[in-house]
Amino acid sequence: MASTIxxxxxxxxxxxxxxxxxxxxxxxxxxxxxxxxxxKSARNRYGAENDxxxxxxxxxxxxxxxxxxxxxxxxxxxxxxVDLKAAEKLQPGATVGDFIVDPLPPVDLGRIDAQSAKQVIxxxxxxxxxxxxxxxxxxRAGEVITGVIKSVEFGHVxxxxxxxxxxxxxxxxxxxxxxxxxxxxxAWIMKVERQNRGPQIFLxxxxxxxxxxLFAQEVPEIYDGIIExxxxxxxxxxxxxxxxxxxxxxxxxxxxxxxxxxxxVQAVVQELQGEKIDIIPWSEDxxxxxVNALQPATVSRVVIDEEESRIEVVVPDxxxxxxxxxxxxxxxxxxSLTGSAIDIMTEAEASEKRQKEFAERSKMFEEELDVDExxxxxxxxxxxxxxEEVAYIDLAEIAAIEGFDEELGEELQSRALEAIERREExxxxxxxxxxxxxxxxxxxxxxxxxxVVLGKAGIKTLDDLADLATDELIAKKRVxxxxxxxxxxxxxxxxxxxxxxxxGGVLGEFGLNEEQGNEIIMAARAHWFEDEPAVEPxxxxxAHAESSQ
Numbered sequence: 001m002a003s004t005i006x007x008x009x010x011x012x013x014x015x016x017x018x019x020x021x022x023x024x025x026x027x028x029x030x031x032x033x034x035x036x037x038x039x040k041s042a043r044n045r046y047g048a049e050n051d052x053x054x055x056x057x058x059x060x061x062x063x064x065x066x067x068x069x070x071x072x073x074x075x076x077x078x079x080x081x082v083d084l085k086a087a088e089k090l091q092p093g094a095t096v097g098d099f100i101v102d103p104l105p106p107v108d109l110g111r112i113d114a115q116s117a118k119q120v121i122x123x124x125x126x127x128x129x130x131x132x133x134x135x136x137x138x139x140r141a142g143e144v145i146t147g148v149i150k151s152v153e154f155g156h157v158x159x160x161x162x163x164x165x166x167x168x169x170x171x172x173x174x175x176x177x178x179x180x181x182x183x184x185x186x187a188w189i190m191k192v193e194r195q196n197r198g199p200q201i202f203l204x205x206x207x208x209x210x211x212x213x214l215f216a217q218e219v220p221e222i223y224d225g226i227i228e229x230x231x232x233x234x235x236x237x238x239x240x241x242x243x244x245x246x247x248x249x250x251x252x253x254x255x256x257x258x259x260x261x262x263x264x265v266q267a268v269v270q271e272l273q274g275e276k277i278d279i280i281p282w283s284e285d286x287x288x289x290x291v292n293a294l295q296p297a298t299v300s301r302v303v304i305d306e307e308e309s310r311i312e313v314v315v316p317d318x319x320x321x322x323x324x325x326x327x328x329x330x331x332x333x334x335x336s337l338t339g340s341a342i343d344i345m346t347e348a349e350a351s352e353k354r355q356k357e358f359a360e361r362s363k364m365f366e367e368e369l370d371v372d373e374x375x376x377x378x379x380x381x382x383x384x385x386x387x388e389e390v391a392y393i394d395l396a397e398i399a400a401i402e403g404f405d406e407e408l409g410e411e412l413q414s415r416a417l418e419a420i421e422r423r424e425e426x427x428x429x430x431x432x433x434x435x436x437x438x439x440x441x442x443x444x445x446x447x448x449x450x451x452v453v454l455g456k457a458g459i460k461t462l463d464d465l466a467d468l469a470t471d472e473l474i475a476k477k478r479v480x481x482x483x484x485x486x487x488x489x490x491x492x493x494x495x496x497x498x499x500x501x502x503x504g505g506v507l508g509e510f511g512l513n514e515e516q517g518n519e520i521i522m523a524a525r526a527h528w529f530e531d532e533p534a535v536e537p538x539x540x541x542x543a544h545a546e547s548s549q
Contacts, residue, residue: 239278241293
């Protein structure tokens with residue numbers, strides 16, 4: 001009998017050691033799981049109402065089993081309580097309120113008890129394994145890791161990472177790349193999440209950061225921080241662009257990334273399934289960076305609209321297709337690289353646009369200021385675009401224009417102010433015709449033109465405006481414009497323009513900032529608090545006020 005018990009003890013410790021080694025978790029967790037399983041089996045044998053504890057010695061395998069009972073004067077729960085007389089037999093000198101130990105004989109686990117104990121141990125070990133996996137990978141987001149493809153399920157690739165599994169979702173794979181079970185694969189760890197079914201490790205091969213990390217592995221200067229990749233954009237599996245800068249003037253960042261005979265960049269290209277990579281010098285000057293980003297196309301002129309975060313690029317007629325790229329790929333990647341929407345037009349189109357704008361502005365000045373065509377064109381040529389610019393500019397600047405004098409400048413400013421007032425009056429009448437309350441006109445930052453737009457959007461009272469969030473009022477419309485070449489089977493190449501708009505705030509076109517938007521909304525809500533009754537002072541406060549007088 002003694003040898004049997006000894007063998008069982010040795011077997012328990014051997015199992016604990018084997019499980020801890022295989023799952024790479026602490027042995028104490030396995031011992032704790034075994035104790036919990038034995039406790040559960042003992043409760044099934046002696047009664048679930050009993051408070052039964054088990055202790056397994058991790059060195060010798062000795063198992064102790066006992067029941068904890070409370071000493072009371074009058075027993076109400078016979079499973080967890082004993083009276084003073086019975087307690088004396090278990091522990092001499094016991095007093096009321098003590099918790100004492102009632103030793104129990106070891107239990108022989110039957111088939112059902114053994115199966116139940118096995119499930120408890122497996123669950124405990126599985127939970128500990130998941131915690132270990134999460135703790136190991138939670139701080140590794142942003143790293144490149146190598147694994148073996150385990151399976152492909154519904155287009156998602158499951159990767160064995162050794163101590164855990166990761167998933168490359170379909171949208172994070174390189175198009176046309178065919179994953180095969182058993183192949184080794186490198187990927188970038190996007191994020192690690194703790195979920196009920198265990199830690200989820202999301203991997204990516206399509207993210208621009210994956211390409212940047214590959215360059216860091218191939219180019220020692222990037223790893224050492226001498227060269228920095230400032231921006232990256234990818235069309236996975238097809239083409240990519242990276243903007244690089246060197247901290248050391250003696251090192252060419254583009255040449256270092258390309259390597260001898262292209263060895264460094266080719267190593268990255270092969271990993272990315274032949275993806276063509278344009279390496280361009282990064283520049284703090286936006287215009288210079290845009291010109292570089294649109295390589296290999298030649299750029300004639302760059303016009304930047306910082307408020308709208310838009311860039312207008314003019315290219316020679318024969319460079320249009322090259323600048324746009326196949327299906328708009330080149331300009332799309334350049335736009336992503338610079339973080340601005342890029343509009344591309346030919347020199348002929350740019351000239352036509354300038355002429356149209358010149359004619360429209362000249363006509364506006366001619367009609368609003370009641371001047372002849374020559375004078376209106378001269379104002380536009382000097383850079384004036386709006387009536388406000390004429391009305392509020394320093395008089396000396398107008399008088400300094402060749403052929404102008406101070407008297408003419410005063411007359412032009414006077415006519416501009418009258419024109420602005422006429423326009424405001426017309427807008428005021430239109431606003432009132434839409435039913436917009438005069439109270440809205442008293443709010444800060446709102447012009448009559450803005451109030452007309454609000455009226456057309458159905459916002460006519462203070463309450464209507466007060467119900468809006470700031471973003472709903474001022475968020476700018478995001479406009480993306482692409483130029484592309486469509487070629488039909490029997491048609492010549494034709495340039496087409498695609499324009500898509502995302503709905504922005506009601507007043508998004510007026511360029512209000514967030515602070516101004518908040519002031520408008522809060523001013524519109526002010527009347528909500530005016531009607532609240534004043535808080536009456538308590539009797540104690542009133543008495544205190546009288547005594548102080």
